[in-house]
Amino acid sequence: MLLVLEDSHKKHLAFLSQVDVDVVREFCRISMEFIRKGSNPKVYQSAAQKLGVEAQTVQHGVEGMMYLLSESSKLMLSEIDFQDSIITLGFSEELCSLLLELYLANRNEIRAILSHMSMDLPHYHSLQWRFDVQIASRSLHHQTTPQVLLKLETKDGETMDTHLLQTDPVNLLHLTQVLDAALQEMKSPYCRRIARNIK
């Protein structure tokens, strides 16, 4: 699968071939910072002054680089696909291999950032359990009622929810058996076939 770049993108990225390799590395570092924390116009100004070009050119170059890296990470391009995609930009071989190296080094981090942006359901964080025996209450003085208390923590984005639940030994056994069967289901031939064939 190839990344298709529009003409405007290609124009913005053309600036990169006019500068040193070290500058391109610096631009990549700036792009990654911007992907992590958001853009900062002051950096464009200072870079533009140092290189003797307009601030807007620098801005387009950095933004073009951000788009290239984030789209490639989103589509999880393989090395060959990435190289084939940037061939159309007409960069030197040194620049192409540098871009490939930067892509491979940063793609996992970019994918982690993208996954935070995606929709997330409240997911399991931890479970603590406790075994109690109720021996008396106000209404009944002589009891031996076993109880299992569960503290389930789920995380939804940034917020953590705590659920205090209880169950009895019979239901605990049932719960364990059903969830164990669910886990085994992933190892069944049908699920393995699906996982193998969807790539």
Add this chain to the structure above:
Amino acid sequence: MELGASVVENLCLAGDTAHIPDKCFDQLARKACRGVLSETDRNAIADDPSFKAVDKAVLKAAYSGVVALVLEAVKHDADANGISHFLEECKFTPDRIQSFNNIFLTQKPSMQILLGSVGSCRPHIVDVDWRLDYYIKSNHMERINEAVYLISLKTEVPGQTELQEVQFSCSLEQLQDLVGKLKDATKCLEKQAQS
């Protein structure tokens, strides 16, 4: 087992053959136990034809005394001896004590279960549903290809008739963690049960 002075007075009334004839007493004891167990039968005694001969005020006092006795006896897990001893002090005849014990002791286990369930508790898990999805892509990212489990715990919440659900998602590793912890809890329970 202790009962207040007014309750003891009512019980003496219930034990008095002049006010509550023998053949009515059995019915009174049965109705008291039935009233504790079933909400709809709580006031059934008011319309019962077998108590036509009894004065209404006396019947009401006797009924309340017997119900209070039944509840206290269940609460303290009283046996036949304890109840007999108590009823002798209320001047019950031995026959009445015997028939009360017979009726009460057969109903005691059900009433104990009922009283044991009184009280607040946390949502009680009764069932679990799960669903296995394969997460392929989203609008922010492609080629994700991960298994995602959606778990729904069905809980009974005191005060609500419908089951409430606690839903969350799990990756494969998270579910393995969860099942591991549940298996630990189960093993601990089995060890406790055996020892």
